[in-house]
Structure formats: C-alpha cells, structure tokens
Amino acid sequence: MSFPKNFIWGAASAAHQIEGAYNEDGKGLNIWDVYAGIKGNTKYNENARVACDHYHKADEDIANMVKLGIPYYRFSISWARVLPEGTGKVNEKGLQFYSDLVDKLLANGIEPIVTLYHWDLPYELHKKGSWLNDDISEWFLAYTKVIVDALSDRVTYWITINEPQCILGCGCYGGFHAPFEQRTTRDLLKMGHNILLSHGKAARYIRQHAKKKPMISFAPIGPSYIPENDSPKAIEAARAKTFDIGGEGFAFSLSYWSDPIYLGHYPQPLYEQFGELVPAYNKEEMELISEPLDFYATNIYYSNANKNVEGYPENWYQGRPETTLEWAMSPEVMFWSSKFLYERYGKPIFISENGMAEHDWVCLDGKVHDSYRIDYTWRYLLELERASESGIPIMGYLHWSITDNFEWAEGYGKRFGLIYVDYQTQERIIKDSGYWYRDVIASNGESLHTL
Numbered sequence: 001m002s003f004p005k006n007f008i009w010g011a012a013s014a015a016h017q018i019e020g021a022y023n024e025d026g027k028g029l030n031i032w033d034v035y036a037g038i039k040g041n042t043k044y045n046e047n048a049r050v051a052c053d054h055y056h057k058a059d060e061d062i063a064n065m066v067k068l069g070i071p072y073y074r075f076s077i078s079w080a081r082v083l084p085e086g087t088g089k090v091n092e093k094g095l096q097f098y099s100d101l102v103d104k105l106l107a108n109g110i111e112p113i114v115t116l117y118h119w120d121l122p123y124e125l126h127k128k129g130s131w132l133n134d135d136i137s138e139w140f141l142a143y144t145k146v147i148v149d150a151l152s153d154r155v156t157y158w159i160t161i162n163e164p165q166c167i168l169g170c171g172c173y174g175g176f177h178a179p180f181e182q183r184t185t186r187d188l189l190k191m192g193h194n195i196l197l198s199h200g201k202a203a204r205y206i207r208q209h210a211k212k213k214p215m216i217s218f219a220p221i222g223p224s225y226i227p228e229n230d231s232p233k234a235i236e237a238a239r240a241k242t243f244d245i246g247g248e249g250f251a252f253s254l255s256y257w258s259d260p261i262y263l264g265h266y267p268q269p270l271y272e273q274f275g276e277l278v279p280a281y282n283k284e285e286m287e288l289i290s291e292p293l294d295f296y297a298t299n300i301y302y303s304n305a306n307k308n309v310e311g312y313p314e315n316w317y318q319g320r321p322e323t324t325l326e327w328a329m330s331p332e333v334m335f336w337s338s339k340f341l342y343e344r345y346g347k348p349i350f351i352s353e354n355g356m357a358e359h360d361w362v363c364l365d366g367k368v369h370d371s372y373r374i375d376y377t378w379r380y381l382l383e384l385e386r387a388s389e390s391g392i393p394i395m396g397y398l399h400w401s402i403t404d405n406f407e408w409a410e411g412y413g414k415r416f417g418l419i420y421v422d423y424q425t426q427e428r429i430i431k432d433s434g435y436w437y438r439d440v441i442a443s444n445g446e447s448l449h450t451l
Contacts, residue, residue: 002445003388008396009441010072010111011065011418012353014118014162016048017405019078021055025093028084030120031171031178032408041180046411052403052421055097057428061403062104064419064428068438072111074352074398075101076118076162079143086122087139095150102154113157113398115219116144116202119167119177119408126179131168131191140198144205152210159297159352160199160206163221168192169251176409186277188251193279196260200288207291217297219352220257223304224337226330241304242340245269262345264290295395296345299353300337300380303330323356323376324414325407331379338387338394348393354380355400357407357414360431368420368431377433381440381448399437403428 022033036047054061065073079086081094105112117140121130125139144160161167170177173188183191199218206214225241227234245267246253255267264286270278281289305328321329338349356376360368377399388394404417412423418434421427439447 002443002448003385003394005444007394007444008072008350008398009070009444010074010113010396010398011068011070011402012074012113012398012400013054013076013402013405014115014120015076015078015081016051016118016120017401017407018052018054018403019081020048020050020053022049024055025097026084026091027078027094028080028086028091029123030078030080031123031126032120033080034123034126035178035180036409038180041178042409043411043413046406048406050423051406052423053426054403057426058101058104060428061419062108062110064430064434065110065402066108067430068418068434069441070110070402071441072113072157072396072398073105073402074113074115074157074159076115076120077147078120079117080120080122080124082146083122083143084124086125086128087142090146095146098147099150102151106154111157112155113159114147114151114155115159115162116140116147117160117198118162119171121179130179131172131194132183132187134194136194137197137201141201141205144202145209148206148210152206152212152214154212155210156212156215158206158210158214158216159219160202160216161195162219162352163299164192164195164199164218164257165221165252167195169249173249173251185248185274189274189277190279192251192256193281196257196289197285199261200285200291203291203293204288215294217293217295217350217352218257218261219297219299220254221299221301221353222337223252223254224300224333224340225305226303226332226336238336239340242337243267243344245273247273250274258296258341258345260286260289261293262290262296262347293347295350296341296347297350297352298337298341299400300334300351301354301356302327303333303336324359325357325410327356329356329376329379331376331383334380334383335387335390338384338392339390342392348395349387350395351384351397353398353400355416357416359413360404360415360417360420362420362422362429366429368429370431370433373431373433374436377437378448381445385445385448
C-alpha cells in the first residue's frame with residue numbers, strides 16, 4: 001500500500017539560508033545578518049551574505065526541481081527584503097522577487113507553499129524590542145497583509161511561523177541562535193505570547209482576505225518521544241513526555257505552542273509552574289491565537305531521550321547511528337509523533353520538514369553519492385506510511401532541504417540538500433538522493449517497497 005493519491009510530495013528551504021544578496025536591491029538587515037558576523041556566534045564566524053546565491057540563481061534552482069519532479073516547494077519570505085525597516089515603506093524590488101518566484105514555480109508545474117517567518121526578524125524591529133514589544137503582532141500583521149495581498153491570487157498553502165521553539169528557545173533562552181540572548185522567564189513568556197498573537201493575526205488575515213481559498217498552518221518542531229516497547233504503559237509514558245511542558249525549558253516544548261493554537265488555552269502545567277508570570281489574555285486574544293487552521297504542519301527529525309546510557313536503548317545508546325548534527329536516527333518517530341499529534345489535536349498531519357545533515361562531497365566521478373541519506377529517508381518514509389495505513393490522515397511530506405545551505409550557527413559544514421552546492425563556485429550537483437527521491441515521488445511511494 002502506498003500513500004494517498006492526493007499526497008503532497010515536495011522539498012523545502014528558508015530565505016536566509018539560501019538567498020544571499022543580503023544588502024542588494026533595497027533589502028534591510030535582519031538579526032542573522034547582524035549577529036552572525038560577530039566572532040563566536042557561528043562556527044568559523046560564517047554568515048549568509050552570499051549563502052547559495054538563490055536570489056540570483058533561482059532559475060537554475062527551479063530547473064533542478066523540475067529535473068527531480070518536485071511538485072511542491074516550500075520557501076520562506078525574507079521580511080526585511082520586503083519591508084527593510086520591518087514596517088512602513090515596501091521595497092518593491094524585494095516583493096517582486098517573490099512574485100516572480102511564484103510565477104516561475106507555477107509555470108514549471110510546481111505548487112508554492114509560503115512560509116511567512118523563518119527566524120529572520122528585521123534588525124530595525126529587534127532594536128525596538130523584538131518579540132518583547134507588544135506592538136510586534138501588529139507589525140507582523142502589516143507584513144502579512146503585504147505578502148498576502150501580493151501573492152494570494154496564486155498561492156494556496158500558507159505557513160505563518162516556522163519552529164517557534166527555535167525563535168524563542170534557541171534565540172532567547174539558550175542563546176545559541178540570533179539574537180544570541182538569554183532572557184528571563186518573565187520575558188520569555190511574554191515574547192511567546194506575542195509570537196502566538198502574531199500567528200493568530202496573520203492566520204485570520206489570510207483566511208479573510210486571501211484571493212484563493214487558503215490552506216493555513218503553523219510549523220512547530222518536537223520534542224517527540226517513542227515508546228520503549230509496545231505496551232500501553234510505555235506508549236502513555238512516551239505520549240506524556242511528548243507533551244510535557246518542560247519546566248524552565250518550556251520554550252522548546254510542543255504543548256506550550258500547540259495547545260493555545262489548536263485547543264484554545266495554555267496547558268495547565270504552565271500555570272502550575274509559573275503562576276502569575278504567565279501573561280493574562282482576554283477572550284479576543286485567545287480567539288485570535290486559536291483561529292482555526294486546516295492542518296497540523298510539523299518538522300520531525302528525531303526522537304528525544306536522555307543523553308546517556310540510561311536513556312531509551314534504541315535511541316541514545318553509545319555508538320548509535322546519528323547525523324552530523326548528532327541527531328539520533330530514529331525513524332519510528334514519524335509514526336509515533338504523527339499518532340500523538342493527531343490524537344491530541346485532531347488535524348491532518350503534514351510533515352513540513354524532514355531530512356538529515358551529513359558531510360557530503362563530490363566524488364572522483366563528479367557525482368555525490370549519499371547512500372546514507374537515501375537509507376535515512378527511506379526508513380522515515382516507511383514509518384510515515386505506517387502512520388497513514390493505521391488511519392492517521394497524513395497529508396504530505398517535504399524533504400529538508402532542496403539544496404545544501406547555511407545551517408544557522410553551524411555554518412556550512414552540515415549539508416542537508418538533495419542538491420549539492422559548491423560554496424566556492426556556486427555550482428549545483430544533484431545528489432544520488434535527489435534522483436532516488438524523484439523516483440519515490442513518481443511512484444507515490446511504491447518504490448519504497450522495492451529494494
């Protein structure tokens with residue numbers, strides 16, 4: 001049995017990771033433009049000022065997508081490319097770039113999936129207080145209006161915000177992503193509330209004003225846990241850990257973000273742990289935050305566990321298979337995470353990112369032979385298919401990423417792409433995994449059952 005006939009297959013990217021052209025054609029600076037250039041923030045002090053130069057090489061990248069038979073492509077908009085100061089005057093050249101990109105995708109039979117925000121906050125808004133400023137949800141709404149008014153006559157699929165856990169947890173709690181801060185719990189709770197409000201205002205505007213009937217979601221990442229065994233006790237333990245609020249690390253949790261959006265309230269443990277620090281909200285605010293969505297988009301890469309030999313033996317044991325980011329290869333997470341998310345939130349599941357980082361290189365024959373990425377993706381897709389066969393509505397799968405790119409604080413050493421990028425020459429080479437994925441898409445997953 002393969003995936004449903006209307007299954008969405010595709011690949012994904014993010015503006016800051018691929019576009020480059022950081023100061024061309026009127027683009028403003030974002031927090032990564034500013035802080036990635038400060039010594040010690042990123043590995044080897046690398047930045048994305050050029051990245052994959054997608055801003056100038058979009059035609060070539062689309063041509064490669066056509067070669068791979070990619071029917072859906074998820075990309076993000078650079079807020080500062082469209083609104084250099086975050087608010088106010090629109091940079092028409094920046095907006096035109098995305099309008100042209102949508103046209104070119106559609107002309108080549110590729111359906112666009114637009115992400116409004118993928119971590120690249122305009123620096124001018126950061127200077128005004130960033131997510132701690134209560135005006136930011138209105139700034140985000142104004143930005144959303146510009147994009148939706150310009151693109152919604154051709155775009156159906158919308159994701160408001162990508163991985164809020166990384167925006168707040170990595171950027172403002174752990175301090176290892178831009179803006180590389182470590183905020184107080186009070187600040188984090190307020191910032192999180194403003195992120196949720198920004199999502200809600202954007203989702204409502206899309207719903208009410210999109211020119212084509214929209215399909216809208218929000219894209220958090222884990223944490224996800226897999227059971228130690230198939231016993232009911234182990235399954236419920238894994239479910240509880242998956243939705244645990246995480247104490248001081250609540251910004252990384254799943255229920256902190258998803259319960260307000262899909263259930264209309266913060267999880268009760270948040271109040272038990274933080275009491276009056278949790279921002280008060282009125283009925284109208286929570287109605288905005290819980291504006292109905294069409295599907296549950298989620299980025300899934302690995303199962304969580306304790307990082308020691310006392311943890312789950314199938315995941316964190318010594319010498320386990322892992323990617324270059326030290327993410328354990330745990331394909332069963334595709335089944336269990338889909339199951340837990342659907343049972344709690346009741347929406348079709350859409351895998352908006354999945355992939356693996358490795359140290360790929362061009363071999364003597366001029367090709368990139370990444371058999372490990374094929375094996376990884378194969379295993380994860382089989383588990384996603386198992387979820388579909390069990391009755392969970394699985395809507396689609398997007399491979400992360402279409403090309404190698406700037407991997408945030410890790411710089412350029414960790415490669416995720418189906419397409420290899422030589423960062424010295426900007427040459428593109430389709431990897432073995434790209435051609436393999438082409439066949440998976442063409443067969444709607446049937447080729448996964450042919451070794």
